[in-house]
Amino acid sequence: MTTHKIAVIPGDGIGPEVVNEAVKVLELLKKLDPSFEIEFETFDWSSEYYLRHGKMMPEDALDTLKKYDAILFGAIGDKRVPDDVTIWELIMPIRKNFKQYINLRPVKLLKGVPCRYMDENIDFVIVRENAEGEYSNSGGRLYPGMEQEIAVQNTIITRTGTKKVARFAFEYAKRQGKRTVTSATKSNAIIHSMKLWDEAVNEVGKDFPAIHLQSYYIDALAAYFVLRPGDFEVVVASNLFGDILSDLGSAVVGGLGLSPSANLNPEGDFPSMFEPVHGSAPDIAGKGIANPIAQIWSAALMLEHLGREDLAAVILDAIEQVLVQKEVRTPDLGGSSTTSEMGSSIRAAIQQLQFVKEGRSR
Known part of the structure; x- marks a missing residue:
């Protein structure tokens, strides 16, 4: 044993x-x-x-x-x-x-918790990239305390890292019998890192033809979390986007006191x-x-x-x-x-x- x-x-x-x-x-x-x-x-x-x-x-x-x-x-x-x-x-x-x-990060409306929505079938997971992205310790500050002070914070998005998190999301969806993976992006404005994110997620998605991949800009997706949270099954997002979306998701289903998470080395x-x-x-x-x-x-x-x-x-x-x-x-x-x-x-x-x-x- x-x-x-x-x-x-x-x-x-x-x-x-x-x-x-x-x-x-x-x-x-x-x-x-x-x-x-x-x-x-x-x-x-x-x-x-x-x-x-x-x-x-x-x-x-x-x-x-x-x-x-x-x-x-x-x-x-x-x-x-x-x-x-x-x-x-x-x-x-x-x-x-x-x-x-x-x-x-599961987002699930538990039995016994009051629902704020017409659709009580809220049960999805957020798969958040957890090792790179916006939470990378890359950057610095120049001229501290002066009027011309400059702060640079670099976002690190790699094709390898994005494909690994995307593959996990699709494989999770397949195991759980889910039909849709939703990708959070902002490639219309963040034209380098988020375009690479989109490309890598789309590339992985081709290996799972039975699962529909949909992509939403992060601002619209945040609104959809509130307006129609029951529509989602598996959401894949970068480090910062996933962090924010999961707190929003927690609020949708009753608060942070009901929201668990797992940091996984698969x-x-x-x-x-x-x-x-x-x-x-x-x-x-x-x-x-x-x-x-x-x-x-x-x-x-x-x-x-x-x-x-x-x-x-x-x-x-x-x-x-x-x-x-x-x-x-x-x-x-x-x-x-x-x-x-x-x-x-x-x-x-x-x-x-x-x-x-x-x-x-x-």
């Missing part, structure tokens, strides 16, 4: 609170399913760590993380530490050095990392009212990646059962329940599903 070794990085703000609930869910599954073995090791790399040591993580952190099968990440961000430090000294090194070039050469879309939410940190669903769902995505789709399905079923019952709701969902109450309710729902007796375990 394989033991899955998980590195846990709770991070800042509400990160430790929601990660705690996700770990409890995984520990419950381990208890209920004899075929599921999982071990955790927690690392305190965070803004507090930075304030003590002058860096977000140790020099050998990446070598340490390589030993694990996956990384469960909470959130990062603290007003005492500049955001570019927390991002570029913790999350970005992990994503880039571990070649987590796919950021997968080849499995390095561990993949799983985290909620939301940030550290310092305004509610320590109050015990953060919604842990996004973090728990991110743990479910981790289980899918590790080959336990059966357990991932149990988690999602339990989340929806709690939401449908409407007895436990955190403030972001219009209720007054605590983080721990939501987590406890989801664990209780898992136990009620009795998935081991129903033959779901293996």
Whole structure:
């Protein structure tokens, strides 16, 4: 029996609170399913760590993380530490050095969450390029502090990188029985990098004749997310566009507290990392009212990646059962329940599903 070794990085703000609930869910599954073995090791790399040591993580952190099968990440961000430090000294090194070039973000209207739209069938994924694009550390500033100061930020779009993310999107669509892939672009105005993006995506699309490729300019696509979100199945986008669209998608289906994500190295050469879309939410940190669903769902995505789709399905079923019952709701969902109450309710729902007796375990 394989033991899955998980590195846990709770991070800042509400990160430790929601990660705690996700770990409890995984520990419950381990208890209920004899075929599921999982071990955790927690690392305190965070803004507090930075304030003590002058860096977000140790020099050998990446070598340490390589030993694990996956990384469960909470959130990062603290007003005492500049955001570019927390991002570029913790999350970005992990994503880039571990070649987590796919950021997968489901946008799904869960049962029990009020719908703002006529069409309640909102269920698509955003496949975001995660290693290059607009979030490339390329550029600089001249004449700092002077009137003639110049800032240059280069967008790095490669044919190879774009084709890899496009192929993942089409293969995902094929596996899931989807019929359409939507590409986010702005090649009418960003005439070099985005035209290369279009060319590379179109080239990959020819290998999947059964799947329709449609391309929309990012501004129009953002409007369509609001006007007709039920029309989409798989959306592929560059780093910045995918980041913005996924937050918009989260708002469409109920908020950031319900939105998970996966930073994937599809080849499995390095561990993949799983985290909620939301940030550290310092305004509610320590109050015990953060919604842990996004973090728990991110743990479910981790289980899918590790080959336990059966357990991932149990988690999602339990989340929806709690939401449908409407007895436990955190403030972001219009209720007054605590983080721990939501987590406890989801664990209780898992136990009620009795998935081991129903033959779901293996």
